Amino acid sequence: MSQTYEPNNPEQEQGHPAGPGFAGGAGYPGGYSWAGYGSEPPPPPRRNHKRGLIVTGAVALAAGAAAGGLIGSSHGLTASTMTAASRTPLSASQIAQRVDPALVDIVSTEGDQGAAAAGTGIVLTSNGTVLTNNHVIRGATSIKVTDVGNGRTYTAKVVGYDATKDVAVIQLQNASGLTTANLGDSSSVQTGDSVTALGNAGGKGGTPSVATGAVTALNQGITASDEGSGANSEQLTGLIETNANIQPGDSGGALVNSYGQVIGMNTAASSGTQFQSASSQSAVQAYAIPIDNAETIAKQIEAGQGSSTVHIGATAFLGIETDGTSSGSGSGDSGGFGGFGDGSGFGGFGSQGDGSGNSSGSGTSSGVTIAGALSGSPAANAGLTQGDTITSVDGQTISSATDIQQVLVKHHPGDKVSISWQDQSGQSQTTTVTLANGPAA
Numbered sequence: 001m002s003q004t005y006e007p008n009n010p011e012q013e014q015g016h017p018a019g020p021g022f023a024g025g026a027g028y029p030g031g032y033s034w035a036g037y038g039s040e041p042p043p044p045p046r047r048n049h050k051r052g053l054i055v056t057g058a059v060a061l062a063a064g065a066a067a068g069g070l071i072g073s074s075h076g077l078t079a080s081t082m083t084a085a086s087r088t089p090l091s092a093s094q095i096a097q098r099v100d101p102a103l104v105d106i107v108s109t110e111g112d113q114g115a116a117a118a119g120t121g122i123v124l125t126s127n128g129t130v131l132t133n134n135h136v137i138r139g140a141t142s143i144k145v146t147d148v149g150n151g152r153t154y155t156a157k158v159v160g161y162d163a164t165k166d167v168a169v170i171q172l173q174n175a176s177g178l179t180t181a182n183l184g185d186s187s188s189v190q191t192g193d194s195v196t197a198l199g200n201a202g203g204k205g206g207t208p209s210v211a212t213g214a215v216t217a218l219n220q221g222i223t224a225s226d227e228g229s230g231a232n233s234e235q236l237t238g239l240i241e242t243n244a245n246i247q248p249g250d251s252g253g254a255l256v257n258s259y260g261q262v263i264g265m266n267t268a269a270s271s272g273t274q275f276q277s278a279s280s281q282s283a284v285q286a287y288a289i290p291i292d293n294a295e296t297i298a299k300q301i302e303a304g305q306g307s308s309t310v311h312i313g314a315t316a317f318l319g320i321e322t323d324g325t326s327s328g329s330g331s332g333d334s335g336g337f338g339g340f341g342d343g344s345g346f347g348g349f350g351s352q353g354d355g356s357g358n359s360s361g362s363g364t365s366s367g368v369t370i371a372g373a374l375s376g377s378p379a380a381n382a383g384l385t386q387g388d389t390i391t392s393v394d395g396q397t398i399s400s401a402t403d404i405q406q407v408l409v410k411h412h413p414g415d416k417v418s419i420s421w422q423d424q425s426g427q428s429q430t431t432t433v434t435l436a437n438g439p440a441a
Contacts, residue, residue, distance in 0.1 A: 101149030118203030128172030132252030184261030186290035199253025213244030264288030317438025319377020
């Protein structure tokens with residue numbers, strides 16, 4: 001292999017770092033993509049890059065939101081640190097003036113190639129707890145976050161994430177006195193409500209961009225995959241749909257109601273018309289995670305309550321390499337089984353792909369065949385090589401890449417797990433490996 005896993009290399013070992021991941025280009029022809037910034041596999045030279053997910057389908061789900069008053073959620077904050085909500089509707093510029101200070105620009109470095117990507121975050125606490133999309137931190141080995149309110153730049157670590165819901169929480173280091181967002185009640189949102197989307201459009205940083213529109217549908221479901229490659233398919237449900245022109249870099253940004261309250265987190269968008277939900281035929285379709293849902297997951301993460309989908313702390317790293325053309329385990333640009341690698345196709349703990357592919361690195365009925373193992377990684381040290389088929393991990397049978405994710409999401413660096421595989425000669429082997437520290441999933 002051309003790369004070597006270095007256990008003491010902070011660029012590879014940092015388990016809490018964060019930065020944009022699924023972040024994608026809104027307006028990718030013919031589909032939807034994550035509203036972040038960054039997507040192509042990092043080439044040898046250092047450069048900024050795009051990574052996006054195309055929404056390959058959108059469907060209307062069960063009926064929408066309940067009526068109710070706008071109730072701000074303090075998230076345990078004092079009123080003095082929170083952006084103020086208004087009792088009367090505000091203009092887009094007034095909304096931006098109130099909400100901008102509670103946003104951050106996220107720029108991550110992915111792997112030893114130094115490729116960078118950018119997204120947005122929403123400040124939850126004055127000491128720097130930030131809400132963002134999981135795809136904004138995926139694969140990151142280091143992060144820098146600039147607070148819009150005070151203009152300062154901080155290093156950030158990942159507190160935890162739920163890959164299945166595309167929600168993550170990061171913590172700015174040595175931050176204090178930050179302006180925090182006023183979170184509204186997304187259950188009160190109704191079709192036709194005016195909204196304003198704010199974020200780091202284009203990854204330019206500085207004053208957040210402003211996009212106005214209306215809620216066009218509620219409780220929507222989408223399927224999205226990496227822009228260009230079509231890999232790493234994911235399904236999200238219960239989303240707010242809007243025609244606000246969300247752009248690349250806006251992932252993790254705020255969707256705000258007319259009263260200056262955050263009612264959603266920008267996640268995916270498209271200006272194409274090939275894929276339409278059953279309830280909307282707007283030229284621009286953008287999607288946001290309702291803030292009630294995102295906040296619930298954020299609180300679980302902050303409380304350290306891991307689950308079958310919520311991972312707390314550093315990401316465990318196995319070091320499996322996947323085939324970039326695989327449909328089941330993720331493309332080479334975003335890593336393999338789970339940490340989504342380091343931008344070179346090497347994965348961490350379990351794939352966020354759909355596990356349904358049938359080529360190297362994808363799921364089969366008898367296991368998951370891999371394209372290789374990163375030199376010096378736990379997988380390589382165990383003797384796994386290209387063409388081997390993993391059949392069980394931690395005592396549980398593996399039939400897809402998703403199975404590996406589900407088994408290991410609860411694990412952390414330093415944990416010991418058993419792994420069984422069949423090598424290319426047909427011999428079955430079993431050993432115990434110690435999981436290493438890897439990039440965020």
